[in-house]
Amino acid sequence: xxxxxxxxxNSDKLAICRKFFFGGFAFxxxxxxxxxxxxxxxxxxxxxxxxxxxxxxxxxxxxxxATVWIAGLTAWNCVFQMNRASWGATGDVLSAYIxxxxx
Amino acid sequence: MTQRGEDNPAGPVGPVRRTDVLPExxxxxxxxxxxxxxxxxxxxxxxxxxxxxxxxxLKYGAEAVINLFIPVTACMIFxxxxxxxxxxxxxxxxxxxxxxxxxxxxxxxxxxxxxxxxTVANSLIMISVIAVMTFVLVLLYKYECNxxxxxxxxxxxxxxxxxxxxxxxxxxLKVNNAALDWVTLGIVMWNFxxxxxxxxxxxxxxxxxxxxxxxxxxxxxxxxxKMLPNWTTWLILAFLSxxxxxxxxxxxxxxxxxxxxxxxxxxxxxxxxxxSSGAGIAVPTVMVTTSxxxxxAPLLGMAETSDPSPQEEVQVRQxxxxxxxxxxxxxxxxxxVKLGLGDFIFYSxxxxxxxxxHDWNITLACILSILVGLSTTLIILAFFKKPLPALPISLTxxxxxxFTTTYVIAPFxxxxxxxxxxx
Numbered sequence: 001x002x003x004x005x006x007x008x009x010n011s012d013k014l015a016i017c018r019k020f021f022f023g024g025f026a027f028x029x030x031x032x033x034x035x036x037x038x039x040x041x042x043x044x045x046x047x048x049x050x051x052x053x054x055x056x057x058x059x060x061x062x063x064x065x066a067t068v069w070i071a072g073l074t075a076w077n078c079v080f081q082m083n084r085a086s087w088g089a090t091g092d093v094l095s096a097y098i099x100x101x102x103x
Numbered sequence: 104m105t106q107r108g109e110d111n112p113a114g115p116v117g118p119v120r121r122t123d124v125l126p127e128x129x130x131x132x133x134x135x136x137x138x139x140x141x142x143x144x145x146x147x148x149x150x151x152x153x154x155x156x157x158x159x160x161l162k163y164g165a166e167a168v169i170n171l172f173i174p175v176t177a178c179m180i181f182x183x184x185x186x187x188x189x190x191x192x193x194x195x196x197x198x199x200x201x202x203x204x205x206x207x208x209x210x211x212x213x214x215x216x217x218x219x220x221x222t223v224a225n226s227l228i229m230i231s232v233i234a235v236m237t238f239v240l241v242l243l244y245k246y247e248c249n250x251x252x253x254x255x256x257x258x259x260x261x262x263x264x265x266x267x268x269x270x271x272x273x274x275x276l277k278v279n280n281a282a283l284d285w286v287t288l289g290i291v292m293w294n295f296x297x298x299x300x301x302x303x304x305x306x307x308x309x310x311x312x313x314x315x316x317x318x319x320x321x322x323x324x325x326x327x328x329k330m331l332p333n334w335t336t337w338l339i340l341a342f343l344s345x346x347x348x349x350x351x352x353x354x355x356x357x358x359x360x361x362x363x364x365x366x367x368x369x370x371x372x373x374x375x376x377x378x379s380s381g382a383g384i385a386v387p388t389v390m391v392t393t394s395x396x397x398x399x400a401p402l403l404g405m406a407e408t409s410d411p412s413p414q415e416e417v418q419v420r421q422x423x424x425x426x427x428x429x430x431x432x433x434x435x436x437x438x439x440v441k442l443g444l445g446d447f448i449f450y451s452x453x454x455x456x457x458x459x460x461h462d463w464n465i466t467l468a469c470i471l472s473i474l475v476g477l478s479t480t481l482i483i484l485a486f487f488k489k490p491l492p493a494l495p496i497s498l499t500x501x502x503x504x505x506f507t508t509t510y511v512i513a514p515f516x517x518x519x520x521x522x523x524x525x526x
Contacts, residue, residue, distance in 0.1 A: 001306050016306055023301075030294035031301070038308045073287060080284050096288040097273065099280040 003042060013042060014051040021058040029069030036063035167440040167485075168478050170380035174317050175442075175450060175477060179470055181321045182328070182451040183458045189274040192329050194459040201330050204229050208332055218334060225331075226338040230346055237350065237357040245364055256376075257304055260319070265296045267322040316378050320444050324451035328459070336456050337505075340498050343449060347492040362490050378447065380439035440481065446493040450477075453501045460509065464516065468508045472500035 003013065020035035036059050043056040084091040085103035092098060186192045201208065205228065207221035243252045269292055276283055299315045301307055331339065350356040364370075450473050458466040476497030484491050519525060 002309055026297075027290060028294055028297060029290075030298050034298060034308065034311060073290065077284075077287055080287075081282065084282055084284075094284045094286070096283050096285045097276040097281070099276075099282050101280065 003038070010049050010051045013039070014055055017055050017058045021062050024062060024065060029066045029073075032062040032066040032069070035059070036066060167380065168481050171440060171442055171477060171481070172474060174313060174378060174380070175447060175474070176470075178317045178321050178324070178447045178451050179454045179473070181317070182324050182455040183466060185271070185274075185321070185325055186328060186455045186458050187461070189271075189278055191274045191277075192325050192455070194328070194333070194456075198330065198332075201332075202229075204232050205331060205335055209334070222332070222334040222338050225335040226342050229335075229339050230342045233343075234346065234350075234357075241357045241361050241364075244361060256373075257300065260300055260303060261296065263319050263323060264299045264315075265292060267326055268292065268295060268318075271322060271325070313378060313380075316444060317447065320378075320447035321451055324448045324455055327448070327452045328455045333456075336452065337502065340449060340453055341502060344492075344495040344498040347494040351490060351492040358490075358492075377441045377443050379441045440484070442493060446497075449494060450497060450501075453498060453505070457501075457505050462509075462513060464513050465505060465508045468504045468512075469501050472504040473497045476500045 001008065017035060017039050020031055024032035024035065039055055039059050043052060043059040046052070080094065084095065087094075186194075190196065198208075205225040207225050209218040209221045213221075240252075243255075272288070272292070298307075298311075299319070302312045302315050303319075327336070350358040351362075353359060454466065454469050454473065457469040460466075476499070477493065479496050480491060480493050
């Protein structure tokens with residue numbers, strides 16, 4: 001859908017932003033990121049309208065949440081990739097795909 | 104005057120012109136002021152109408168072509184890249200698993216007769232399955248079994264994105280010999296799938312919805328390229344273009360009936376089964392669709408669409424679009440052309456299968472023929488303004504060029520190079 005469509009009411013936008021925000025709690029950082037990026041222009045670069053303060057809040061929290069998740073995943077992946085071989089059996093259990101060859 | 108002319112050639116022209124023109128200008132200005140509203144507005148509206156009518160047709164044509172070229176090309180490039188890089192799709196491995204709809208597997212050393220009848224049998228089975236499922240879809244839509252329809256479609260999208268996406272990711276890991284843990288894999292697949300379903304079936308950024316539709320079409324095309332036997336693929340493509348022609352243009356064709364039903368109900372037709380280049384306004388007069396999108400359904404019990412329940416926005420827009428005189432520029436901009444997802448899939452199947460030969464001449468010839476076919480279809484659409492099948496022209500051109508290039512042009516070029524005709 002196109003947010004710049006004048007038929008989309010501000011209350012609808014707030015409702016969608018809110019649903020995306022609460023949906024992101026189900027282990028969905030990508031949804032938070034999409035929410036943040038999609039509503040960013042509405043929240044910060046448009047003429048002030050009634051619901052803008054709440055949209056700003058949701059956008060900010062979505063972006064923060066997504067950043068936290070990305071940091072966590074990156075850290076976990078660095079740890080895993082570097083130490084997978086030395087973890088022996090645990091490393092194999094954790095791996096979804098085990099590469100062939102000598103690590 | 105002459106001296107001025109020598110110094111400044113424009114000199115005499117300027118003042119002379121101004122003095123000549125000025126009285127006329129004042130005269131016209133006086134005339135305009137006397138009847139400013141009538142004359143100017145009449146001329147301007149008539150000019151505007153004729154030019155805007157022309158502009159609308161022309162602008163719609165060029166913009167729509169470009170708006171469809173980009174996603175079709177993107178899908179084809181994705182499929183070609185996957186076929187080239189991922190060995191599982193490149194046709195070199197013996198295929199142990201296959202569709203139940205193509206039960207005959209001609210081996211390479213079978214006689215020509217065996218290959219021919221098995222290929223024809225496979226294709227006929229496949230096409231009849233497609234036809235049956237399309238009719239089932241139309242019947243479900245006609246008798247408003249919306250829950251069943253919606254559930255079936257969401258189930259199929261889920262299967263497509265999760266299962267095939269996971270398989271694709273596995274291939275990438277295999278080719279790169281990279282490790283991935285279950286945690287990251289789970290989170291990545293979960294996110295990718297759920298956001299995809301939200302974007303396709305509910306609401307989401309238009310760009311993301313388009314990306315997800317292209318990705319799912321590409322994944323489906325890759326599965327076809329992998330699973331169908333070689334000659335069966337080509338024959339299926341040929342039969343599909345004939346079927347598409349029948350289904351959309353004949354009065355009792357299933358897609359014709361579907362479009363009529365949607366038109367009568369003033370309903371948005373399966374937004375997730377159709378790629379829309381605009382903001383999702385359903386303007387059936389400019390829709391180019393194909394049966395093949397519904398064909399996804401039978402294969403793995405899947406199809407892609409959203410619930411066909413009428414939406415407020417569409418009902419408001421529909422009567423507006425029918426009063427063309429009140430069309431505003433913003434409406435024109437947002438009236439995208441729609442292309443069925445099945446079109447993306449079968450264009451990519453043709454191109455992907457062609458690229459399995461690892462010869463860029465053939466691949467490029469097929470890409471260009473499909474794009475030329477697509478633009479021809481759009482030009483015809485601009486004249487007839489009713490939904491048209493997008494498969495026939497493109498696939499016919501594509502098949503002609505595939506076989507011609509493979510068996511005539513490529514050997515000819517090789518021979519020319521060997522004999523050094525062109526240095």
